[in-house]
Amino acid sequence: MATPKTFSIRTFGCQMNEHDSERLAGLLVADGLVPATSERDADVVVLNTCTIRENADLKLYSALGHLKALKQERPDMQIAVGGCMAQKDRGAIQERANWVDVVFGTHNVNAAPALLRRARSDGSLVEVLDEPDPVSNREMAPALYAVRETPFAAWITIQTGCDNSCAYCIVPSVRGREISRPMDDLIEEATMLANAGVVELTVLGQNVNSYGRDITKRGPLFAALLRALGEVEGIERIRFTSPHPKDLRPETIAAMAETANVCPQLHLPMQHGSNRVLRAMRRGYTIERYLERLAQARAALPDLAVTTDLIVGFPGETEAEFEELLEAVSVAQFDSAFTFIFSPREGTRAALLTNEFIADDVIKERFERLKHVLDRSALKKHAAREGLLEEVLVEGPSRRNAAMLSGRTRQGKLIHFPLVEGVRAGSLVHARVNHGAPYHLIGEIESVVRAPRHKIRIPLLVS
Numbered sequence: 005m006a007t008p009k010t011f012s013i014r015t016f017g018c019q020m021n022e023h024d025s026e027r028l029a030g031l032l033v034a035d036g037l038v039p040a041t042s043e044r045d046a047d048v049v050v051l052n053t054c055t056i057r058e059n060a061d062l063k064l065y066s067a068l069g070h071l072k073a074l075k076q077e078r079p080d081m082q083i084a085v086g087g088c089m090a091q092k093d094r095g096a097i098q099e100r101a102n103w104v105d106v107v108f109g110t111h112n113v114n115a116a117p118a119l120l121r122r123a124r125s126d127g128s129l130v131e132v133l134d135e136p137d138p139v140s141n142r143e144m145a146p147a148l149y150a151v152r153e154t155p156f157a158a159w160i161t162i163q164t165g166c167d168n169s170c171a172y173c174i175v176p177s178v179r180g181r182e183i184s185r186p187m188d189d190l191i192e193e194a195t196m197l198a199n200a201g202v203v204e205l206t207v208l209g210q211n212v213n214s215y216g217r218d219i220t221k222r223g224p225l226f227a228a229l230l231r232a233l234g235e236v237e238g239i240e241r242i243r244f245t246s247p248h249p250k251d252l253r254p255e256t257i258a259a260m261a262e263t264a265n266v267c268p269q270l271h272l273p274m275q276h277g278s279n280r281v282l283r284a285m286r287r288g289y290t291i292e293r294y295l296e297r298l299a300q301a302r303a304a305l306p307d308l309a310v311t312t313d314l315i316v317g318f319p320g321e322t323e324a325e326f327e328e329l330l331e332a333v334s335v336a337q338f339d340s341a342f343t344f345i346f347s348p349r350e351g352t353r354a355a356l357l358t359n360e361f362i363a364d365d366v367i368k369e370r371f372e373r374l375k376h377v378l379d380r381s382a383l384k385k386h387a388a389r390e391g392l393l394e395e396v397l398v399e400g401p402s403r404r405n406a407a408m409l410s411g412r413t414r415q416g417k418l419i420h421f422p423l424v425e426g427v428r429a430g431s432l433v434h435a436r437v438n439h440g441a442p443y444h445l446i447g448e449i450e451s452v453v454r455a456p457r458h459k460i461r462i463p464l465l466v467s
């Protein structure tokens with residue numbers, strides 16, 4: 005029997021891309037390939053690209069430069085480029101790097117194995133769809149076949165694309181309009197995952213709380229989906245990302261509060277605190293509206309942890325408007341935040357505002373001031389957990405200290421604690437917090453709730 009070809013996937017960007025890479029790995033395994041021990045030794049290397057940040061191009065072409073040398077050593081090796089950069093640049097990637105064999109887009113990830121086979125006989129190929137192909141998308145291998153890093157936790161994509169048009173964001177033009185997957189498919193997938201030992205589900209979408217808006221005229225179905233996922237036996241924790249503040253509806257907040265296994269964690273991207281800047285960003289809400297929704301969520305879920313995304317240096321941002329951002333952040337009191345320096349992305353409205361770009365040194369100084377305010381509220385939120393008993397899903401050995409284990413609380417906070425005999429990745433424990441640092445907790449295990457549930461799964465080879 006011929007030795008199976010090996011593959012390696014390098015992922016750039018967000019969780020959507022990471023999950024696409026997991027699913028692509030599952031498709032390649034189902035096509036008879038096996039994961040390589042390293043990219044250097046792989047017969048097939050796939051780069052799953054991101055296009056959000058300006059230096060995304062640089063990252064891609066420097067990676068392709070390194071792979072060129074490998075390919076000169078092993079001409080049989082195949083290189084494929086997928087993801088958002090491939091969706092945007094298509095054939096231009098092969099013009100710049102003619103040693104790339106296959107270019108596929110965000111709407112036809114499932115075509116990659118067949119394209120790689122065809123390219124072996126027909127030569128290099130570019131196949132990027134403008135719209136997802138509903139048939140093949142529906143038939144796409146469910147997440148179960150995904151080759152996942154963590155056997156007890158899984159991502160489930162409920163929707164692709166985004167109908168919003170934030171001025172700095174390229175996603176709508178590379179991921180297309182919002183397309184929600186049928187709820188039955190999602191419940192079936194969640195059930196299959198639970199049967200395989202998955203206990204934590206993270207629901208993925210660009211704008212999850214508008215889920216279903218394209219399926220029914222009755223408005224979004226996200227609240228109903230959360231409740232339905234809450235019924236799936238074996239699923240102990242449900243998280244979701246990213247909701248849009250303008251679509252955070254009372255019924256979603258009620259579903260979060262009334263569905264026991266929905267974790268008390270909300271990632272709600274605020275982006276800025278000035279209404280003039282929010283309008284220029286085309287975010288579709290005012291800061292007052294944002295803070296009002298946040299207060300409603302906290303009233304319904306008193307132990308809610310809230311994280312956010314913030315952009316500093318959006319074109320035209322004045323000192324006074326930046327002060328409004330600092331003010332809003334100190335009112336919101338976030339548990340943590342992803343902070344970004346504005347970076348113009350070709351193809352977005354904001355990239356055209358060149359005469360309003362802010363000087364780098366000004367942005368850097370503002371970024372440090374913002375970080376200072378965020379660190380203060382993060383420390384307060386973490387210190388407030390001291391003395392509490394947290395339910396923790398163990399993720400495995402701490403990356404920093406081999407004598408410690410790490411895991412996540414229901415709020416999603418990272419916690420480290422000393423090793424305990426028999427406790428390992430996938431175990432559920434109760435740990436007492438004895439120290440709150442700005443971005444993690446330290447604790448001691450007090451009791452073991454249950455042992456891991458996940459089973460090791462070997463995907464079937466399709467001849």
Ligand code: SF4
Nearest residue numbers: 166168170173175210
């Ligand atoms: S909501 Fe805005 S920032 Fe988020 S993916 Fe859609 S367009 Fe981009």
